[in-house]
Amino acid sequence: MKIFPVNIIATALTITISFFTPALAETRATGRERGTLRGREDMNAHLSERLGTPVDVLTFVVPGSWPVGLETLLGAIEATSTGSDYVSVKPTAVTMLVWEKVAVNLSAALAQACDSDSRKRNPLLLSAGALKSVTGLCRSRGNTPTQAALESAWLLLVGFRAPRSSFESWAKALARPEFTELGPKRFTTEALTAVLLDPNVLLVN
Amino acid sequence: MDTPPSRRHFLRLGLGGLVGLTCAHPLLGPAMAAGTSPHFLLQIIFTGGLDAANFLDARPLAFKAAGLWQNPFNEDPRVWRGLDGNETFVTRAADPLQRVKDSISVVNGVVMSTSFDGHEQNENIWHTCDAFGGPALAPQIGVGRGALDWVQSGNFVGKSFTNSTNSTLLDLATLRDLRTAFSKSGLIGTGRRAQMEGPGQLLARERMRALAAGQGVFSKASGAMERGLVASKVLGAALARVKGLPGDDGDGSDGTDDPANPREALKRQCAEGVAMALALFRAGVTSAVTLSLYPSLDAHDADTAREQPKTVEAVAEAIARAVEALKETSWDEHSSFLDCTTLVVGSEFSRTMRQIGTQIEETGTDHNALTNTVILAGKGLQSGRVVGASDAATLRDGAFSDISGAHGILDPGGLKAMGRPFDFGAGRVRADRPNTYSVRDHITWPSVVNTLLDAFGLPASAHRAADRFGTPAPVLKPLLA
Numbered sequence: 041m042k043i044f045p046v047n048i049i050a051t052a053l054t055i056t057i058s059f060f061t062p063a064l065a066e067t068r069a070t071g072r073e074r075g076t077l078r079g080r081e082d083m084n085a086h087l088s089e090r091l092g093t094p095v096d097v098l099t100f101v102v103p104g105s106w107p108v109g110l111e112t113l114l115g116a117i118e119a120t121s122t123g124s125d126y127v128s129v130k131p132t133a134v135t136m137l138v139w140e141k142v143a144v145n146l147s148a149a150l151a152q153a154c155d156s157d158s159r160k161r162n163p164l165l166l167s168a169g170a171l172k173s174v175t176g177l178c179r180s181r182g183n184t185p186t187q188a189a190l191e192s193a194w195l196l197l198v199g200f201r202a203p204r205s206s207f208e209s210w211a212k213a214l215a216r217p218e219f220t221e222l223g224p225k226r227f228t229t230e231a232l233t234a235v236l237l238d239p240n241v242l243l244v245n
Numbered sequence: 246m247d248t249p250p251s252r253r254h255f256l257r258l259g260l261g262g263l264v265g266l267t268c269a270h271p272l273l274g275p276a277m278a279a280g281t282s283p284h285f286l287l288q289i290i291f292t293g294g295l296d297a298a299n300f301l302d303a304r305p306l307a308f309k310a311a312g313l314w315q316n317p318f319n320e321d322p323r324v325w326r327g328l329d330g331n332e333t334f335v336t337r338a339a340d341p342l343q344r345v346k347d348s349i350s351v352v353n354g355v356v357m358s359t360s361f362d363g364h365e366q367n368e369n370i371w372h373t374c375d376a377f378g379g380p381a382l383a384p385q386i387g388v389g390r391g392a393l394d395w396v397q398s399g400n401f402v403g404k405s406f407t408n409s410t411n412s413t414l415l416d417l418a419t420l421r422d423l424r425t426a427f428s429k430s431g432l433i434g435t436g437r438r439a440q441m442e443g444p445g446q447l448l449a450r451e452r453m454r455a456l457a458a459g460q461g462v463f464s465k466a467s468g469a470m471e472r473g474l475v476a477s478k479v480l481g482a483a484l485a486r487v488k489g490l491p492g493d494d495g496d497g498s499d500g501t502d503d504p505a506n507p508r509e510a511l512k513r514q515c516a517e518g519v520a521m522a523l524a525l526f527r528a529g530v531t532s533a534v535t536l537s538l539y540p541s542l543d544a545h546d547a548d549t550a551r552e553q554p555k556t557v558e559a560v561a562e563a564i565a566r567a568v569e570a571l572k573e574t575s576w577d578e579h580s581s582f583l584d585c586t587t588l589v590v591g592s593e594f595s596r597t598m599r600q601i602g603t604q605i606e607e608t609g610t611d612h613n614a615l616t617n618t619v620i621l622a623g624k625g626l627q628s629g630r631v632v633g634a635s636d637a638a639t640l641r642d643g644a645f646s647d648i649s650g651a652h653g654i655l656d657p658g659g660l661k662a663m664g665r666p667f668d669f670g671a672g673r674v675r676a677d678r679p680n681t682y683s684v685r686d687h688i689t690w691p692s693v694v695n696t697l698l699d700a701f702g703l704p705a706s707a708h709r710a711a712d713r714f715g716t717p718a719p720v721l722k723p724l725l726a
Contacts, residue, residue, distance in 0.1 A: 074462055075462065075465060076466070101422075102422075102425070107422035108418065109416065109420070109421065109423075110422045112419070113419065125404065128413075131466060131469040131470040131473045132410060132413065132469070132473050133411060133477045133479070133480045134413040134477070135473065136474045137423075137473075137477035137481055140446065140474060143445075143449075144445075147445065209452060209455070210448070213451070216444075219444055222444075229443075230443050230448075231445060233443065234444075234445040234446075234448040237445075237452075237453075237470075239452070239453060239466060239470060240463070242470070243466050243467075243470075245462070
């Protein structure tokens with residue numbers, strides 16, 4: 041039988057690259073399909089690492105409470121007769137309803153960094169670096185944050201999961217009047233909501 | 246303590262609806278448009294395999310004396326005569342159904358499968374007419390008739406539903422959480438604030454649309470996210486309208502069950518599930534709800550088999566209460582929920598008459614997909630009917646005298662009853678005993694499904710085939726209103 045060395049090399053390269061590519065490694069680790077929602081556990085790990093504080097997205101569905109019934113709607117592993125299955129990881133009206141709620145409320149909590157009362161600025165106990173990144177968005181009405189501040193805030197929540205073009209689209213949109221006319225806290229909330237609902241953040245890569 | 250939703254609860258639920266629901270919701274689909282009558286689907290599946298012989302397709306006690314049929318009731322069954330004059334034997338476990346006898350129809354002898362007898366496979370058949378899954382009936386009916394095509398509640402073994410992308414699993418606790426959580430914040434609701442999206446959300450949707458239009462890895466999922474966000478506004482508004490859930494007035498249970506009394510728990514779960522379904526229907530969240538309950542019906546062991554009279558009676562009581570709830574809850578000032586809901590109740594298959602190698606008093610029962618019983622009621626259907634029958638129903642010289650050649654091939658051990666041939670044109674059971682099996686000769690599950698599709702006014706092109714060769718599955722015309 042004739043063997044095609046090109047195929048062998050390509051396969052070897054794919055395997056090798058997969059060990060060094062975070063996105064591929066993550067897909068392999070979770071066993072989940074690319075393009076499904078990452079789910080509660082994965083998002084908790086991501087956000088906790090990025091923000092430097094323990095984060096559970098469930099607590100942002102209803103701020104300050106822990107609605108047990110909603111756990112599975114944020115994506116969870118459930119036992120089946122043949123093993124286990126991920127449930128609520130497809131983007132639907134129900135899952136997006138819940139994840140939108142998480143994004144809006146988490147963003148509002150982060151935007152407390154813009155509060156005039158310094159005692160209220162860090163309810164989530166963010167790391168100093170994370171707090172600084174969010175505070176960079178707290179510009180005065182009519183202005184836009186500096187490019188460096190925007191980049192810092194984007195990287196804080198997204199990490200290096202998204203292509204540069206995604207950041208540029210987001211940053212450019214924030215210069216529109218519907219954003220610039222907002223006060224600092226609302227601007228920050230809306231800017232971060234857009235980031236947290238970005239497919240690059242919510243979906244398995 | 247178990248306190249299932251009371252009649253008072255359903256009365257309140259109905260009266261609440263009279264206030265604002267004599268006209269249709271603005272967010273509901275075409276089936277709910279003003280001036281038209283709504284049509285809901287409520288399915289209740291008691292998973293595990295309910296033995297039809299212990300319920301609505303019973304056998305005389307002489308069968309036990311002959312060592313042919315395990316009969317944990319140790320008494321002769323009673324006659325259940327339909328308004329159409331057709332009869333079946335029923336056990337005393339079916340007594341609770343006497344209260345609603347004229348409101349329901351019974352279909353016996355439904356062949357689920359001649360090849361598969363697993364729970365998951367037959368539950369898939371129940372939902373999709375295919376052992377491996379596929380498009381489920383409920384979302385096929387529910388699409389466009391509410392914010393969600395289908396709401397499932399309970400534990401589903403069969404899960405391969407390919408048309409359920411706008412559906413969700415939802416239990417009462419989750420529904421309460423959703424309603425409470427979102428109503429509090431105003432993110433969902435019918436008000437302007439609730440429907441308004443901030444610039445951040447609009448920007449996110451813009452990004453999703455852009456990615457969906459591209460060829461990237463997130464193209465498909467981004468489109469689904471955007472559609473989901475748009476649809477979530479309709480869903481949110483509908484969820485905010487949900488009223489009359491068990492416990493809303495402090496008269497429901499706390500959702501905890503006494504493990505020593507699973508039969509009471511079953512009745513409570515069923516009643517709460519029905520109350521939830523009616524609340525979802527009324528609010529426009531969905532028009533198709535499936536409750537999956539799991540009583541101890543899978544009686545492979547003798548002890549569980551001996552408990553079946555009590556277990557099946559609890560199932561019957563749960564069904565009777567469900568029908569009563571539909572009858573007694575007003576949809577509007579002219580009609581009850583039973584007038585605008587089609588109810589389907591059943592199990593994934595029946596059970597064998599006994600097991601080999603055990604004494605008749607010590608036997609359990611195994612899965613039998615060659616027959617099944619289903620209860621139908623409500624809109625689009627005739628009530629009080631008895632349709633179909635199973636064989637292994639007559640004895641001669643201590644042996645069954647009505648087994649066909651086809652049955653003998655499919656059940657060489659002689660442990661099962663099987664649906665008898667049916668004349669779809671005349672609408673009655675046939676007397677002949679074919680030597681070979683043909684789906685054309687029997688009431689198969691797709692025939693039941695096609696009857697439901699007709700009851701909902703769907704075209705014949707929506708019908709399911711009786712097998713993978715595309716053989717038509719005739720509608721059960723005696724059941725259509």
